[in-house]
Amino acid sequence: MTVSSLADRRRVGHHGRARDLDAAERAASAFLRALGVEPDDPAHPELARTPRRLAEAFAELLTPEEFDFTTFPNTERYGELVLVRDIPLQSLCAHHLLPFVGRAHVAYLPGERIVGLSKLARLVDHFARRPQTQERLTTQVAAALEERLEPRGVGVVMEAEHQCMTLRGARAPGTTTTTSSLRGHLREDPAARAELMALVNTGRG
Numbered sequence: 001m002t003v004s005s006l007a008d009r010r011r012v013g014h015h016g017r018a019r020d021l022d023a024a025e026r027a028a029s030a031f032l033r034a035l036g037v038e039p040d041d042p043a044h045p046e047l048a049r050t051p052r053r054l055a056e057a058f059a060e061l062l063t064p065e066e067f068d069f070t071t072f073p074n075t076e077r078y079g080e081l082v083l084v085r086d087i088p089l090q091s092l093c094a095h096h097l098l099p100f101v102g103r104a105h106v107a108y109l110p111g112e113r114i115v116g117l118s119k120l121a122r123l124v125d126h127f128a129r130r131p132q133t134q135e136r137l138t139t140q141v142a143a144a145l146e147e148r149l150e151p152r153g154v155g156v157v158m159e160a161e162h163q164c165m166t167l168r169g170a171r172a173p174g175t176t177t178t179t180s181s182l183r184g185h186l187r188e189d190p191a192a193r194a195e196l197m198a199l200v201n202t203g204r205g
């Protein structure tokens, strides 16, 4: 099954609208000038391609990658928790388009099928490449896993630093935000929930 919101990842953003990198470059140029940065200043040749780089960088960060959500029959009838911990997470906050960066922990209790482990990391990255809130990202990953795999339970925990509140604004460096989305057995059974949280936190101070 392909997780896709794109016809062509080089030309289409996550809303399905065609991307126009030349228009984005012109807008980036105007944006920088309006902020008092002159991209064409001959004294600063390193700025000359900055509007293009800015356009391309944001295009990259806002374009989800397609992938096949490969699953296998659960032939061993494995029924315990599967947890991939410390999946790198990087996304852009919807409010400022500044990065939030951290780790995701994605778990499920298998039913009829199991999923290729790398697909859990790909799922996180897929939903991260759009303007996001951490809450929505957490919920979307959990919902996609539930829908595609039909496991007995799903648990997604995310921890991230939001640069919009560490580098600017509130300037609260060192703060991290934790969110979670639990479904099925992992939501309803306190023991299963406690086991997940213990495994997520194993080895942490």
Ligand SMILES: Nc1nc2c(ncn2[C@@H]2O[C@H](COP(=O)(O)OP(=O)(O)OP(=O)(O)O)[C@@H](O)[C@H]2O)c(=O)[nH]1
Binding pocket: 093, 094, 095, 132, 133, 134, 135, 162, 164, 165, 168, 169, 170
């Ligand atoms: N709930 C939630 N809030 C977020 C997330 N990322 C950024 N924010 C917050 O979104 C809010 C936007 O608030 P505004 O008051 O409109 O923006 P602002 O004037 O730049 O606010 P400050 O960041 O406090 O300077 C801020 O409080 C951000 O910290 C997120 O993933 N989830």
Ligand SMILES: [Zn+2]
Binding pocket: 093, 094, 095, 096, 097, 098, 162, 164, 165
């Ligand atoms: Zn923000």
